[in-house]
Amino acid sequence: MMKRHRNTAAILSVALQGLGQLYNRQWLKGIVFLCVQALGLYYLVPRLGHAIWGLVTLGETTQKFVKVGKSTELVKGDHSIFLMLDGIIVILVLLVFVLIYALNIYDAYQNGKKRDEGKAVRDFAASWNHVTVNHFPYFMLFFPVLGVLFFTIMPILFSIMLAFTNYSAPNHIPPAKLVDWVGFQTFIDLLQMKSWSNTFFGLLVWTVIWAVLATVTCYFGGILVALLIQSRGIRFKKMWQTIYIIPYAIPQLISLLVMRNLFNAKFGPINQYFAYFGLDGLPWLTDPFWAKVTLILVNMWIGIPVSMLLALGVLTAIPRDLYEAAEVDGATSFQKFRIITMPYLLFATAPILITQFAGNINNFNVIYLMTGGGPAKGDYQFAGSTDLLVTWLFNLTLVNNKYNMSAAIGILIFIMIASISIWSFRRTKSFKEEDMLS
Amino acid sequence: MSQKNSFVRLTLSYLMLIILSVCALYPSIWVVVSSFRPGGSLYSKNFFPEKWTLAHYETLFTGTQYTFDIWYLNTLKIAFFTMICSVFLMTLSMYALSRFRFRGRKTMLTIMLILGMFPSFMSMIAIYIILLQLNLLDTHIAMILVYSAGAALGGFIVKGYFDTIPRSLDEAARIDGASHLQVFLKIMLPLSKPILTFVALTSFTGVWGDFIFARLVLRSKDNYTVAVGMYELIASQTNSNFTLFAAGCVIIAIPITILFLILQRFLVQGLTSGAMKG
Numbered sequence: 001m002m003k004r005h006r007n008t009a010a011i012l013s014v015a016l017q018g019l020g021q022l023y024n025r026q027w028l029k030g031i032v033f034l035c036v037q038a039l040g041l042y043y044l045v046p047r048l049g050h051a052i053w054g055l056v057t058l059g060e061t062t063q064k065f066v067k068v069g070k071s072t073e074l075v076k077g078d079h080s081i082f083l084m085l086d087g088i089i090v091i092l093v094l095l096v097f098v099l100i101y102a103l104n105i106y107d108a109y110q111n112g113k114k115r116d117e118g119k120a121v122r123d124f125a126a127s128w129n130h131v132t133v134n135h136f137p138y139f140m141l142f143f144p145v146l147g148v149l150f151f152t153i154m155p156i157l158f159s160i161m162l163a164f165t166n167y168s169a170p171n172h173i174p175p176a177k178l179v180d181w182v183g184f185q186t187f188i189d190l191l192q193m194k195s196w197s198n199t200f201f202g203l204l205v206w207t208v209i210w211a212v213l214a215t216v217t218c219y220f221g222g223i224l225v226a227l228l229i230q231s232r233g234i235r236f237k238k239m240w241q242t243i244y245i246i247p248y249a250i251p252q253l254i255s256l257l258v259m260r261n262l263f264n265a266k267f268g269p270i271n272q273y274f275a276y277f278g279l280d281g282l283p284w285l286t287d288p289f290w291a292k293v294t295l296i297l298v299n300m301w302i303g304i305p306v307s308m309l310l311a312l313g314v315l316t317a318i319p320r321d322l323y324e325a326a327e328v329d330g331a332t333s334f335q336k337f338r339i340i341t342m343p344y345l346l347f348a349t350a351p352i353l354i355t356q357f358a359g360n361i362n363n364f365n366v367i368y369l370m371t372g373g374g375p376a377k378g379d380y381q382f383a384g385s386t387d388l389l390v391t392w393l394f395n396l397t398l399v400n401n402k403y404n405m406s407a408a409i410g411i412l413i414f415i416m417i418a419s420i421s422i423w424s425f426r427r428t429k430s431f432k433e434e435d436m437l438s
Numbered sequence: 439m440s441q442k443n444s445f446v447r448l449t450l451s452y453l454m455l456i457i458l459s460v461c462a463l464y465p466s467i468w469v470v471v472s473s474f475r476p477g478g479s480l481y482s483k484n485f486f487p488e489k490w491t492l493a494h495y496e497t498l499f500t501g502t503q504y505t506f507d508i509w510y511l512n513t514l515k516i517a518f519f520t521m522i523c524s525v526f527l528m529t530l531s532m533y534a535l536s537r538f539r540f541r542g543r544k545t546m547l548t549i550m551l552i553l554g555m556f557p558s559f560m561s562m563i564a565i566y567i568i569l570l571q572l573n574l575l576d577t578h579i580a581m582i583l584v585y586s587a588g589a590a591l592g593g594f595i596v597k598g599y600f601d602t603i604p605r606s607l608d609e610a611a612r613i614d615g616a617s618h619l620q621v622f623l624k625i626m627l628p629l630s631k632p633i634l635t636f637v638a639l640t641s642f643t644g645v646w647g648d649f650i651f652a653r654l655v656l657r658s659k660d661n662y663t664v665a666v667g668m669y670e671l672i673a674s675q676t677n678s679n680f681t682l683f684a685a686g687c688v689i690i691a692i693p694i695t696i697l698f699l700i701l702q703r704f705l706v707q708g709l710t711s712g713a714m715k716g
Contacts, residue, residue, distance in 0.1 A: 081567065082567070082571070085564065085567055085568070085571075132618075133617075133618070135540070136534075136538065136618045137534035137535075137537075137538035137540045137543075138534075138540065140530045140531065140533060140534040141530070141531050141534050141535075141546075143527060143530065144527045144528075144530060144531035144589075144590035145531075145590075147527060147586070147587035147588065147589070147590065148553070148587065148588060148590055148591060150568075150587070151561075151565060151568075151583070151584055151587035151588055152553055152561060152587070152588050152591060153553065154564065154568075155560070155561030155562075155563075155564030155565050155568070156553065156556050156560060156561050156564075158561075158563075158564035159556075159560040159561060159563065159564060162563075225458065228451060228454060228455060228458075229455070231451060233444065233447075233448050233451075234448070234451055234452075234455070240455055240459070241702075242699060242702065243459045243462055243463065244458065244459070244462050245698065245699065245702060245705075246462055246463065246466065246695065246699075247462050247465075248698070249694065249695040249697075249698030249699060250466065250691045250694070250695055251643060251646050251647035251665075251690060251691060251694055252647050253646075253647040253648075253649055253665050253668065253669070254647075254668070254687045254690055254691050255465065257668070257669075257672050257683070257687070258465050258468075258469050258684075258687060259465060261480055261680060262465055262468065264480060266481075267479070267480040267481035268480065269468060269485070272481075301461070301462070301465075306709065309705065309706050309709050309710075310709055310710060312706065313706055313707075313709070313710035314710070358555070362557050362558075364559070364650075390557050390559065393557060393559055393560070394559050394650075397559065397562065397563060398562075398654075403563060406559075406560075407560065410556065410557050410559070410560035413556075413557050414555050414556050414557070414560075417555040418552065418555050421551070421555060
């Protein structure tokens with residue numbers, strides 16, 4: 001069989017995007033491909049070299065004052081961070097065009113093959129039709145993917161790269177100074193330099209304790225409340241449910257700021273009630289230990305409604321005939337609870353334990369709005385005794401401008417959550433099923 | 439004997455329910471009452487004020503220092519458009535991922551999972567610089583753009599729900615000659631009203647509560663959202679402004695809480711369908 005057309009078309013398309021399509025007499029398609037390549041070249045040619053240079057060197061000249069006649073003028077230098085971001089954007093755009101280029105060669109080859117086999121190639125309308133019907137999902141995903149690519153993936157890539165630079169105050173903040181690649185130095189500092197590692201491991205321990213306690217209290221609290229509402233003989237079930245949803249319905253920002261005032265040691269009503277009973281009142285937010293207790297309590301107030309709703313959903317879904325069968329066998333109500341209700345409930349809601357645990361590791365709002373990380377702890381670097389890793393990361397970025405350090409912490413948090421998730425995925429049964437990720 | 443037993447049990451249960459209700463409602467009632475109390479301080483001798491006043495609400499809306507009405511409209515605008523865009527992007531992508539088997543699907547799902555594991559603040563600085571270069575800082579467009587751009591990532595719940603709708607329905611429609619788009623619009627969307635309501639509600643209310651990103655982007659007072667305004671209000675001078683803050687809380691929380699309670703049914707369905715799939 002002749003392979004003349006497929007090879008010629010493919011080679012032509014390698015040489016110039018769209019040429020193979022023109023050779024296959026797919027005029028409109030060829031022109032579209034040509035235009036896309038022209039656009040790509042127009043965008044990339046003036047930028048690509050500079051982008052790669054920028055990514056590799058992160059800039060070579062700082063800004064400086066130059067004497068012009070009598071006055072001095074500020075001459076702009078390289079801005080390392082802008083260079084880095086521009087570099088990533090150009091590389092991403094390049095990848096998109098490379099993808100289109102590959103697609104073009106593949107397409108030319110396939111249509112050439114058709115011609116070799118004596119079949120007619122599709123005209124433009126038919127091609128369009130073919131693509132929109134058989135590749136419909138790609139069309140639907142185009143905009144979502146674009147959004148995620150530029151507002152999630154690219155920023156994350158950028159942050160990961162920051163962790164390998166020395167971008168931090170006070171010595172390496174552009175435009176006055178340049179930023180350089182430093183390899184793993186940031187991680188080494190974070191884990192080995194006494195002042196940093198002390199804070200890091202201290203906060204890590206508290207983060208884990210917090211995540212475990214916060215998850216467990218909310219989970220079992222929610223189940224208990226649900227069981228209470230659903231227990232036999234209780235009336236107005238809907239009303240109780242509605243009342244308990246209210247903490248969930250109020251925006252967290254509001255309820256947390258309100259709570260902060262509620263627990264105010266000097267003027268807050270809680271300590272006022274304590275005083276009413278002749279008690280001293282507690283340093284709810286100002287003592288390291290009590291601040292942690294308060295945080296757990298407040299988090300329960302916020303988190304229990306969700307677990308309760310979930311548990312209620314499961315409870316109503318337990319098949320009635322299970323209970324009937326148990327009754328026939330003469331089971332008491334406690335036995336029914338222990339053998340049917342509890343296992344069913346735990347089994348159905350177990351997956352959310354992991355998601356809630358991961359969520360609590362990054363539970364920014366509760367900590368930041370209630371205590372702001374305080375009360376202060378002397379030997380911590382830019383952190384207080386209730387700070388989680390994620391609030392520390394936030395402060396390092398926005399308050400202290402230690403960008404490289406906070407990026408490194410972000411990567412470590414990611415590794416932590418990723419390993420927990422992978423571990424739990426492997427344990428759940430659904431992992432073995434065909435649609436594991438469905 | 440057993441009757442007496444169950445009487446004790448019921449009494450204890452009701453007692454517990456009432457205690458829990460007090461815990462759940464106390465903060466809200468306290469704030470509502472505080473918002474009507476004269477003066478500005480956090481401290482008050484009695485729970486109920488001796489005199490009730492509407493002065494704080496007036497200050498919020500007519501005062502020159504706090505342009506609450508403008509903030510309120512700003513938030514409403516951003517929340518509305520964010521809701522539309524996110525629901526649009528979410529349903530599109532999740533429909534594709536739930537219904538079609540195409541090359542790269544699993545990779546895509548895995549990437550989505552992985553991206554969700556990064557702390558969201560990590561991308562803050564990069565987004566800030568991008569907005570700076572696009573000249574979009576201090577605009578509402580930027581807020582809507584960023585809020586909705588990542589929406590597809592939070593869509594697992596929607597996908598979980600789509601998965602539960604039997605495929606035979608859309609296959610039958612396809613055989614009858616409906617296009618993919620028609621199947622999506624005429625069959626899937628009407629059937630997934632509960633989950634759409636749920637995600638629309640959460641993305642709408644999310645905007646009302648976000649102050650971190652909003653504070654980073656919105657610089658001029660006229661562009662503030664209520665969250666930023668409230669945060670600035672309380673962060674600057676809690677003790678002397680508390681009643682004013684309380685009034686603001688009431689105005690923000692009431693519409694959202696009512697929305698939640700009205701849509702409670704969808705809430706339960708949405709939460710359970712999404713979470714149980716894991």
